[in-house]
Amino acid sequence: MKRFLSGNEAVAWGAWESGVLVAAAYPGTPSTEILETLAPMPNVYAEWSPNEKVALDVAIGAAYAGSRAMAVMKHVGLNVAADSFFYAAMTGMEAGLVIVNADDPFMHSSQNEQDNRRYCKFARVPCLEPTDSQDAHDLVGVALNISEQFDTPVMLRLTTRLSHSSSVVDLEGVRPAPRTEKPTYRIDTTKYVMVPGNARRRHPIVEERLAKIREFAEIFSYNRPELRKLSLGIVSSGVAYQYAREVFPEASILRLGMTYPVPVRMIRDFAARVDRLIVIEELDPFLEEEIRLLGIPVEGKTIFPLCGELDQSIVRESAIRAGLLPASAQTPAVHPDKGELPPRPPILCPGCPHRGVLHVANKLGLVINGDIGCYTLAFLPPLGALHSCGCMGASIGVAHGVAKAGVTQRNVAVLGDSTFFHTGLPALLNVAYNHSNTITIILDNRTTAMTGHQQNPGTGRTLQNAETTPAELEPLVRALGIRRVHTVDSYDLKAVESALKNCLEVDEPAVIISRRECALMPEARKRWVPLRVNADRCNGCGLCFRVGCPAVVRSDQIDSKTGKAKARIDSQLCTGCEVCAQVCARKAILFRAQLAEEEGVE
Amino acid sequence: MTAISFVLAGVGGQGTILASDVLAAVGLAAGHDVKKSEVHGMAQRGGSVTTYVRWADTVYSPLIGPGEADFMLSFEKLEALRYVDLVRPGGTVLVNNYAISPLSVSSGNDSYPLDERIKAVLGAVTEHVFLVPATALAEGLGNVRVNNVVLLGALSYFLSDVPVNAWVQALRERVPARFAELNERAFLLGRDQMSGKA
Numbered sequence: 153m154k155r156f157l158s159g160n161e162a163v164a165w166g167a168w169e170s171g172v173l174v175a176a177a178y179p180g181t182p183s184t185e186i187l188e189t190l191a192p193m194p195n196v197y198a199e200w201s202p203n204e205k206v207a208l209d210v211a212i213g214a215a216y217a218g219s220r221a222m223a224v225m226k227h228v229g230l231n232v233a234a235d236s237f238f239y240a241a242m243t244g245m246e247a248g249l250v251i252v253n254a255d256d257p258f259m260h261s262s263q264n265e266q267d268n269r270r271y272c273k274f275a276r277v278p279c280l281e282p283t284d285s286q287d288a289h290d291l292v293g294v295a296l297n298i299s300e301q302f303d304t305p306v307m308l309r310l311t312t313r314l315s316h317s318s319s320v321v322d323l324e325g326v327r328p329a330p331r332t333e334k335p336t337y338r339i340d341t342t343k344y345v346m347v348p349g350n351a352r353r354r355h356p357i358v359e360e361r362l363a364k365i366r367e368f369a370e371i372f373s374y375n376r377p378e379l380r381k382l383s384l385g386i387v388s389s390g391v392a393y394q395y396a397r398e399v400f401p402e403a404s405i406l407r408l409g410m411t412y413p414v415p416v417r418m419i420r421d422f423a424a425r426v427d428r429l430i431v432i433e434e435l436d437p438f439l440e441e442e443i444r445l446l447g448i449p450v451e452g453k454t455i456f457p458l459c460g461e462l463d464q465s466i467v468r469e470s471a472i473r474a475g476l477l478p479a480s481a482q483t484p485a486v487h488p489d490k491g492e493l494p495p496r497p498p499i500l501c502p503g504c505p506h507r508g509v510l511h512v513a514n515k516l517g518l519v520i521n522g523d524i525g526c527y528t529l530a531f532l533p534p535l536g537a538l539h540s541c542g543c544m545g546a547s548i549g550v551a552h553g554v555a556k557a558g559v560t561q562r563n564v565a566v567l568g569d570s571t572f573f574h575t576g577l578p579a580l581l582n583v584a585y586n587h588s589n590t591i592t593i594i595l596d597n598r599t600t601a602m603t604g605h606q607q608n609p610g611t612g613r614t615l616q617n618a619e620t621t622p623a624e625l626e627p628l629v630r631a632l633g634i635r636r637v638h639t640v641d642s643y644d645l646k647a648v649e650s651a652l653k654n655c656l657e658v659d660e661p662a663v664i665i666s667r668r669e670c671a672l673m674p675e676a677r678k679r680w681v682p683l684r685v686n687a688d689r690c691n692g693c694g695l696c697f698r699v700g701c702p703a704v705v706r707s708d709q710i711d712s713k714t715g716k717a718k719a720r721i722d723s724q725l726c727t728g729c730e731v732c733a734q735v736c737a738r739k740a741i742l743f744r745a746q747l748a749e750e751e752g753v754e
Numbered sequence: 755m756t757a758i759s760f761v762l763a764g765v766g767g768q769g770t771i772l773a774s775d776v777l778a779a780v781g782l783a784a785g786h787d788v789k790k791s792e793v794h795g796m797a798q799r800g801g802s803v804t805t806y807v808r809w810a811d812t813v814y815s816p817l818i819g820p821g822e823a824d825f826m827l828s829f830e831k832l833e834a835l836r837y838v839d840l841v842r843p844g845g846t847v848l849v850n851n852y853a854i855s856p857l858s859v860s861s862g863n864d865s866y867p868l869d870e871r872i873k874a875v876l877g878a879v880t881e882h883v884f885l886v887p888a889t890a891l892a893e894g895l896g897n898v899r900v901n902n903v904v905l906l907g908a909l910s911y912f913l914s915d916v917p918v919n920a921w922v923q924a925l926r927e928r929v930p931a932r933f934a935e936l937n938e939r940a941f942l943l944g945r946d947q948m949s950g951k952a
Contacts, residue, residue, distance in 0.1 A: 156779070156782060156788070156790075260793050284789075312793070313791060313816060313817065317790065317791040318778065318790040318791075318816075319787075319788070319789045319813070319816070320782070320787065320788070391815075391816070394815045394816070395814070397814040398815045463815065463817040463818075463819050464814075464815045464819055465820055465822070466819070483820065483842075484821050484842070485819075485820035485842070486821070486843055486878060486879045487820070488838070488839075488875045488878035490835055490836075490875050492864075493832065493835060493867070494858050494859050494864035494865070494866065495856065495858065496800075496801055496832070496856040497801055498766070498801035499800050499801070499857055501800065533858075534863075697861040697862070700857060700861070702800055702857055702860065704860070705855060705860035706860060706861070706862045
């Protein structure tokens with residue numbers, strides 16, 4: 153049957169049809185929808201693990217146990233899971249293991265644009281790259297077959313444009329019949345216990361395996377030369393192949409479905425047939441370097457950009473500059489003078505429970521060591537309430553280091569509930585054990601909001617919607633050795649401020665659990681009530697604008713004394729969180745109770 | 755067929771994604787190869803959102819570069835300005851006559867471009883610029899959220915090869931049943947806006 157699927161949806165279908173029994177992931181853009189699509193399908197186990205390393209260990213365990221397994225993560229997730237990636241490459245497994253890895257060229261929603269094909273070479277793991285949704289679907293099963301044939305994990309490398317672009321997929325829509333009997337766990341300590349003696353025996357096997365896969369690459373049907381005119385030969389893979397086809401319809405293209413290891417003889421043969429050999433690939437000159445190592449003259453990053461993602465216009469313009477295409481190949485376009493356009497960056501939503509907490513911390517003059525999540529967006533003006541953000545779980549360790557080094561200000565670590573479970577836990581243990589005066593604020597909004605409301609260990613539900621025991625933060629942080637623990641309502645600015653001041657009075661570790669569910673959760677939406685400004689009381693002082701809520705806007709009314717625009721609340725956007733009302737010094741923004749009272753009078 | 759590329763622009767929450775899904779489905783129903791591309795994640799938080807839809811015999815790239823879009827559908831005026839470079843000279847621009855102030859504007863640190871400037875900039879790219887009161891019309895129907903479908907209706911007028919039924923069918927498959935009739939009315943209202951103008 154034919155379906156119009158995104159790359160991510162296609163991967164989920166491919167996994168289901170290939171009999172993947174266990175799939176594990178941590179949500180991360182652009183990979184999240186893969187498990188969301190797979191989870192409701194029948195006869196498959198899928199979970200959100202607390203982090204990518206756990207997810208990969210789970211998938212490896214399932215493959216050790218003789219079942220096909222898949223781990224899914226965004227590119228930086230593989231940094232977290234790298235230790236497991238490497239040991240799995242050493243041991244191999246009893247059944248197919250595919251690691252679906254989504255790189256993010258241009259960093260649409262990431263902190264870097266690392267090229268994870270490097271990991272494949274690093275760990276001696278084959279890397280497959282689809283060019284569209286059909287490939288993405290098909291290559292899951294292919295990856296599992298390769299995994300089983302050669303006893304190796306296999307990476308399926310996607311990029312944002314593959315994950316989030318849709319095209320037609322021809323799929324079977326059927327899954328192999330489930331096993332009727334459980335397999336027996338096969339014990340093989342020399343293969344699976346990676347102590348030095350065993351690891352030394354495994355390493356040559358891994359290198360021999362790589363040599364065999366290199367041979368296999370020569371006959372792998374997804375590696376194929378498309379011979380057209382021979383004046384120009386292009387080596388390409390992934391979505392870059394599509395740009396190559398579009399810009400150079402008449403050129404010969406060597407399309408590589410497996411980009412590590414590369415098919416050496418196929419490349420030599422292709423290079424010998426064409427007059428000029430170039431590589432079109434996103435991010436690192438990975439294929440270019442592999443080809444250059446063969447002693448074959450090739451051009452790549454001298455023509456096409458190293459940073460950011462490609463598209464057909466970038467490829468076309470680069471090619472014109474390099475003399476590969478005539479200037480007349482340029483697509484006519486008009487770039488009118490627009491002046492400076494007001495930017496529209498992603499922002500904290502109206503009613504976001506993080507806003508008030510970060511506003512208070514900033515008001516107290518604290519250095520805020522932040523983390524990855526919606527609250528990262530608080531770094532933007534006018535809030536300006538986040539001062540460092542590196543990777544998942546970094547906030548607490550960084551804050552501890554700042555505290556140990558000593559600066560004139562006090563500092564806090566700020567991270568969300570899901571991020572705390574991800575990698576915040578060991579860092580908080582460190583704060584308690586090695587004792588710094590770090591204050592950790594856990595913004596517990598009862599979900600994984602940034603990636604679109606996924607469950608996490610604190611929510612009490614699993615990915616497949618089974619009820620489970622929610623992890624309790626208060627006893628958890630106490631058990632780590634934190635004695636000073638406050639729980640506050642994120643919307644109650646006085647409570648937040650008094651908790652922070654209480655922690656600042658002492659020279660010891662402290663945790664503030666700031667709890668309020670994300671304002672976009674269905675239950676929270678039911679409680680939305682838009683607030684209103686009493687224009688008679690407002691003098692346009694602008695304090696409320698500093699919290700940076702899109703629902704608080706400048707009205708057309710100018711205060712006669714101050715000459716400043718009075719505030720107005722956009723009733724389409726306001727959720728009634730009352731953060732602005734608490735910030736207003738003139739009590740000009742009416743609280744819910746005041747609005748209710750007014751209505752009662754009327 | 756000749757290839758047709760559409761760029762859709764708007765603000766997170768305006769229904770840009772649904773509109774591009776409908777556009778992709780209509781292209782498929784009309785027998786074209788179709789690709790659609792969107793960016794999720796950070797864009798959900800009130801940021802600017804663009805999606806691309808391309809119809810052709812064979813579509814290679816899912817993206818659209820400067821000067822490559824035959825049609826632009828913008829659900830917000832400032833976003834039309836931001837992405838108009840993608841439209842080919844002589845292409846068609848349909849803009850919802852509606853402004854959503856970015857935070858820097860509502861807090862008074864930036865000013866929203868005036869209508870005259872918006873028209874001048876869009877007009878520098880193509881003479882075929884149509885301001886459609888999609889949000890106002892949707893409000894008239896009692897649900898501002900169908901502004902995206904009003905604009906799709908306006909677009910449909912330019913794609914005369916595609917039967918109205920194909921659009922209505924694609925819409926019905928993508929909205930809850932209780933909103934199907936409302937969406938159909940919104941679509942036809944938008945389509946009517948263009949007759950006589952284009």
